[in-house]
Every structure is written in structure tokens, then in C-alpha cells.
Amino acid sequence: xxxxxxxxxxxGRAAVVWGAGPTGKAFARELLTAGTPLAxxxxxxxxxxxxxxxxxxxxxxxxxxxxPGALALGAVSGPEGRARVRELAARLGFTExxxxxxxx
Numbered sequence: 001x002x003x004x005x006x007x008x009x010x011x012g013r014a015a016v017v018w019g020a021g022p023t024g025k026a027f028a029r030e031l032l033t034a035g036t037p038l039a040x041x042x043x044x045x046x047x048x049x050x051x052x053x054x055x056x057x058x059x060x061x062x063x064x065x066x067x068p069g070a071l072a073l074g075a076v077s078g079p080e081g082r083a084r085v086r087e088l089a090a091r092l093g094f095t096e097x098x099x100x101x102x103x104x
Contacts, residue, residue, distance in 0.1 A: 001030050008071050008101065014039040016067050018085050019076035020048045020058050023104045027075040028054050039067040061088050074102040 009015060014037040017024045028038055038056045042064045043049060051058045064072065072094055074085035082102050094100035 001034055004071075004073075004101070004103070005034055005036065008098075009036050012037065014067065014070040016040045016042060016064065016070045016072050017056075018042040018064070018072055018074045018089070019081070019104070020045070020053055021076065023077045024075040025053060027073065027103060028056070031073075039070045042072070061092070064089070064094075065092055072100040074100065075104045077104055 015031050016039050017028045017031070020041040020043040024041060028041070032038055032054060038054055040056050041053055041058045042061055043058050044061060048058045049060055059066065072089055074082060074089065076082060076085055082104070086096065086102060089096070089100040096102070
């Protein structure tokens with residue numbers, strides 16, 4: 001968190017957390033506690049879409065690019081989940097290390 005806030009999330013840049021499960025929710029809480037704006041959650045589970053978590057909307061992957069300037073943070077547990085999030089982000093044109101970072 002410290003590194004992200006001093007670099008990619010500097011100057012009030014908002015975050016979009018990919019993953020609205022326990023890992024993503026916990027990471028989002030830490031972001032908010034540190035003062036980082038939370039723009040949205042990106043999620044594939046249809047039961048979570050359209051809800052709000054920590055005040056942020058939960059949107060499908062197709063809407064991940066609706067938050068220009070925000071840093072996408074992949075916060076899913078397990079190597080398979082991380083690989084899938086990286087694949088989806090790359091398909092949408094996100095550049096890892098600039099627009100997107102896997103944090104869990």
C-alpha cells in the first residue's frame with residue numbers, strides 16, 4: 001500500500017479494484033483508510049453486479065474502462081484468479097505496471 005500510494009496512486013489517483021470477494025474488499029478497505037478514492041469494483045460474479053461495496057459500484061469487466069485515469073488493481077486470491085484478471089485487463093488494453101497492477 002505504501003509503495004502504491006507514493007507512486008501509481010499519488011496525487012489522489014482513484015483505484016478500481018478487480019475482485020469483489022474477501023481479498024478485494026479487504027484491499028479496498030485499506031485503500032480507503034489510506035485516503036485513496038475508490039471508483040469501483042470490477043467483478044465477474046453476476047450476483048454482485050449492480051451492488052455497491054464501500055460506497056463504490058460493482059461493474060462487469062466490460063465497464064472496467066469507464067474510469068479513465070484510475071488505477072486498476074487486481075485483488076483476487078490464487079494463481080488462476082490472478083492469471084484470469086491479467087488476461088482480462090490485457091484484452092482491454094491495460095498495461096501492467098501503468099494502468100493495472102496485481103496486488104494479491
